[in-house]
Amino acid sequence: MKRRDALKKLGLAAGFAITAPSIFSLLQSCTNDPTWMPSYFTKDEKEVVVNLVDIILPKTEDTPSATEVNVPQFIDTYITEVLNAEDQEAIRISFTAIIATLKPTAETAVSDITTAQYTALLDTNLLVKGDIDEDRLADPAALQPTKNEFLNHLKYLTITAYISSEEIGENVLMYDPIPTTYYCGDLQEISGGKSSSL
C-alpha cells in the first residue's frame, strides 16, 4: 500500500490528529520489494514457500498469483509475530523434513527443485477432506505436525494471506466499507457471486 493512500484512509488528509505510534509503524511495513529479506524464513525455506504458494494459488486470467500479492511476506511476518516460539520451532523442523522430501538427492540445491517435484509433494502429502493421514494414525499423540498437517497449515495461511491482501480485498472480492444498510437478498445482485472481503 502506498503511504499516501494509507494516510488518506486513516483520515489524516481530512485533518484528524492520529498519534498512535502503532499506526505509523504499520504504514512503514508495507513492502513490494523484490529483494525482500524474510525475518523468519531461511533462504531455502523462502524459496520453497515462494514456489508452493504459487502452485496453491496460481496466476489465472482474472486474478493474480499468491506471490503477486505478497503472500510469502505475509506468512513470514505471521510466523514471526503471531506464532509462539514453540510453533516457530515446529515449523522449522517441518521445513527440514519437507525440503528433504523435495530433494531427489541430498546434494540437490533447493533452487534446482522443479515445479513437478513441488507438485508431486503436494499430490502425495497435502491431504484433503476424506483422506487418511497415515503418519498421524501411526503416532496420534505426536506433538510435531505431520507433513500433511504442516502443508495444510501452509495452505490455509496462504488462503488467509491472499484474501486479506489489499488487491484481492478491494478489487476481486466484494468490497463494501460503508454499507449503510443490512438486508438479505440475491447473491448475484449483492456481490456478483463473490464473498465480502470485510
Added chain:
Amino acid sequence: MNIINDDLNSYDAIVVGTGISGGWAAKELCENGLKTLVLERGPMVKHVEDYPTAHLDPWDMPNGGKATQEIIDRKPKQHRTGYTTHVAREHFFVDDIKHPYNEEKRFDWIRGYQVGGRSLSWGRQSYRLSDIDFGANKKDGIAIDWPIRYKDIEKWYDKVEEYIGVSGENLGLKQLPDQKLLKPMNLNCVEEVLKEKLATKFDDGRLLTIGRAAHITEGTKPGEGRSTCQYRNRCMRGCPYGAYFSSNSSTLPAADATGNMTLRPNSIVHEVIYDDATKKATGVRLIDAETKETMVYKAKVIFLCASTMASASILLQSKSARFPNGLGNDSGELGHNIMDHHFHVGASAKATGFDDKYVKGRRPNGVYIPRFRNLGGNTEAATFKRGYGYQGGASRSSTSELVAELKYGPALKEAILKPGEWNVNLLAFGETLPNHKNKLFLDYDKKDEWGLPTITFDAAFGENEMAMRKDMQEQAIKMLTEAGFEDVNGYDNKENLSMGLGIHEMGTARMGRDPKTSVLNGNNQVHACDNLYVTDGAFMTSSGCQNPSLTYMAFTARAANHAAAALKKNNA
C-alpha cells in the same frame, strides 16, 4: 471543559469512573447544576479523534490484525476472550502486566482503562429487567430481596432509552418489558425461517426477535455528532458516526456542555474519605497515574462508578475506625455475591437451500430468543431455577466448503473467493444465582506499581447454573432441529466456564432493605453513609439473564437525580 486547578479542589459532586454508569452520573449531576469532578484512571479518549483503527481494513494491519505474541505477552488475561486483543481494538483493553490481579479460581476480568471505559467496547445489547427478575430472590428464598420493583425504575429506563437510542422490536412479554425502541434491524432469510418455525412448532411461548441494540437506526440522538448506523460492524474500535451509545459520544459531551464538568483523566481513586462526625463521605484520595502524585478532592456527594470490581476494591480500601473492614461493609457482603452470565453453551447447525442468498452490510447485532423457562404453566423446569435467553443468528461463511476438498490450483482459488454455507448458531446466556461464597478480596502483599493492593478473585458458577446448562444445550438442539436445519450440534464449552468471560460482572455491593445483609439501599446509597452512591454493576441483587448495562444506566440516572434533589433540599 474546566481547567483543573488543584487549589480549588472542592466540588458539589465527584464521579469515579467514566464508563456506562459514570457517564450517566456525570450527565445527570451536571444537568442538575452540580459542579462535578469526573475522575477516570485511564487516559483521555476523545470521540472520533481517538479511534485510530476505526477505518482500517484487514490489509491495513499487520497479520490482518491478528493478535501478535507481543500483545498476548502483555495481555494474557484479556486475550482469554479471543477477540479483545485483535490489533483493531486491543488499545481499549488493559495491559495485564501493568494492571495485575490474582485468581484463587480462574476469573477473566476483561476491562479497559480509558475515558469511556467499556462503553466503547460493550456488546450494546440492551434489555430491561422485569418484575419477574426483581421479585425472583424473594420468590425463591435466595439471597435477599431487591428493595425496588419495576414501577420504581420504569420511567428511568424510558429516559435512558430515549436519550441513547435503542433499536429493536417490542413483544409485550411479561419477562421482557417493552421499551422505547427505534426501528429494528432486519433479520436475514435464514433467521426468518427460524423465527417462523419457533412460532409454529412450540407452544410454550418461545419466540425469536432481532436483538435490542443501542444503535441509532433512524434519525440522530443528542451528544457529539450521533447519527445512524452504517452497518460496518466495527463498533469496538469506537464509532466515527457515533451510531452506538458510548460515554464518549453521548453522556460526557452532554455533561461538558453544561459547563459544570471538570474531567480529570489519569486519576486512580483508591479511597473514599469518611467523616464519622457527620457520617458522610467528604472526598476521595487519588494517585495521578502518570506523575504518581497523591491528592485529595472533596465533594458533597460521591458516585462510585468505577466498575463492579473496582468500586468494591475502593470501598474495601477505605478503612476507618467506624469501618475497619471497608466503607459501608457493616454487613460483610462487600466484595461478595459476584455474578456473571454463564454462556458458551448452545447449538449450531447448517442451513441448506439458501445458496442464492447473501447479505448486504454487516449487522452489528444478532437475534434474541427471550427467556421462556420458569414463567409458569408448561415453561417450568424441574431441575433449575430462573432462566436464560439465546443470542446468535445465521451467517454465511466467507469461503466455499470446496476449499477443504481441493489441494491447489485455479479451482481452489475460485473456491476461496465464493461464499460458503449458511451456519446458524444459538448461544445461551443464563442467569447466575447470587452466592456469598463468590467473592473478591484484597492482597496487600502483592501491590501494583502505584503501591495499591491487588484484587484476588475466588468465584465460580454453581449447581443451579450447571443444571441450567443441560437445558440450554438441549433446547437449542431442539429448536434448530425443529426448524429443519442440518448437522445440528450441541456444545457446552467447559473450558470457558470461568466467571468473568461474559464481561457482565455484578453484585459486589448489593442493594437491599436491611443494612445487616446489604451494602446499598434502594436508592444506591451506602446504608450508613448516605452521600455515597454506588451505581455500577456492584449494586445488582440478582443477575437476571439480560445484558445488564441498560439497567446500570437507568439506576444511575435515578440515583443521580435522587442525590441532586437531596442536595437541593439540604441547601434550601
